[in-house]
Amino acid sequence: DAGVTQSPTHLIKTRGQQVTLRCSPKSGHDTVSWYQQALGQGPQFIFQYYEEEERQRGNFPDRFSGHQFPNYSSELNVNALLLGDSALYLCASSLGLVVEQYFGPGTRLTVT
Amino acid sequence: GQSLEQPSEVTAVEGAIVQINCTYQTSGFYGLSWYQQHDGGAPTFLSYNGLDGLEETGRFSSFLSRSDSYGYLLLQELQMKDSASYFCAEGSPGAGSYQLTFGKGTKLSVIP
Numbered sequence: 272d273a274g275v276t277q278s279p280t281h282l283i284k285t286r287g288q289q290v291t292l293r294c295s296p297k298s299g300h301d302t303v304s305w306y307q308q309a310l311g312q313g314p315q316f317i318f319q320y321y322e323e324e325e326r327q328r329g330n331f332p333d334r335f336s337g338h339q340f341p342n343y344s345s346e347l348n349v350n351a352l353l354l355g356d357s358a359l360y361l362c363a364s365s366l367g368l369v370v371e372q373y374f375g376p377g378t379r380l381t382v383t
Numbered sequence: 384g385q386s387l388e389q390p391s392e393v394t395a396v397e398g399a400i401v402q403i404n405c406t407y408q409t410s411g412f413y414g415l416s417w418y419q420q421h422d423g424g425a426p427t428f429l430s431y432n433g434l435d436g437l438e439e440t441g442r443f444s445s446f447l448s449r450s451d452s453y454g455y456l457l458l459q460e461l462q463m464k465d466s467a468s469y470f471c472a473e474g475s476p477g478a479g480s481y482q483l484t485f486g487k488g489t490k491l492s493v494i495p
Binding site: 302306311312313314319329361363365369373374377 | 414416418424425426427428431433470472474481482483484485486487488
């Protein structure tokens with residue numbers, strides 16, 4: 272039973288560039304949420320996708336966008352990268368809109 | 384908005400019991416979840432309290448008191464592998480969505 276997978280594991284980008292992060296949910300799950308976790312902080316909710324639609328969005332600017340595909344996998348795009356975007360980006364999946372979410376190992380993004 | 388407060392660090396001895404507290408100030412509180420995250424790892428779901436009282440899952444128990452806006456995670460028979468960060472999180476169902484708001488986390492160090 273494959274868990275949540277994310278790619279790439281690490282990424283280094285330059286300020287002003289654009290980045291795309293990918294997530295495959297746990298087998299059987301249809302809902303994907305994205306979180307940003309700064310060092311020493313708790314994860315912060317970016318947005319959630321269900322039925323290929325963005326259902327809810329946290330306090331993040333429009334530079335952060337996403338997509339969910341028919342196979343339930345998802346992408347997170349960040350444009351015009353800032354140094355402050357350096358963080359661990361976590362993807363979490365669930366079956367429907369429920370409490371228990373399964374997290375992937377994350378993508379460590381460093382912006383220089 | 385939502386705000387969850389928890390101690391930043393706790394140290395306990397192997398075999399002992401430790402309690403990690405979480406107080407919250409939220410509008411429209413629904414329930415409190417707990418997640419464990421080892422260094423470099425993904426957060427994993429531990430428990431959820433939707434109603435007041437105690438929920439027990441093996442060595443871990445979680446408690447919620449809505450009247451006091453307070454909850455805690457209790458870890459018994461501590462093991463070295465329990466050294467990790469523990470996050471309380473509040474779930475906010477929206478229109479066709481479910482958002483988690485996390486506290487900043489409590490770093491638990493288990494010492495011999």
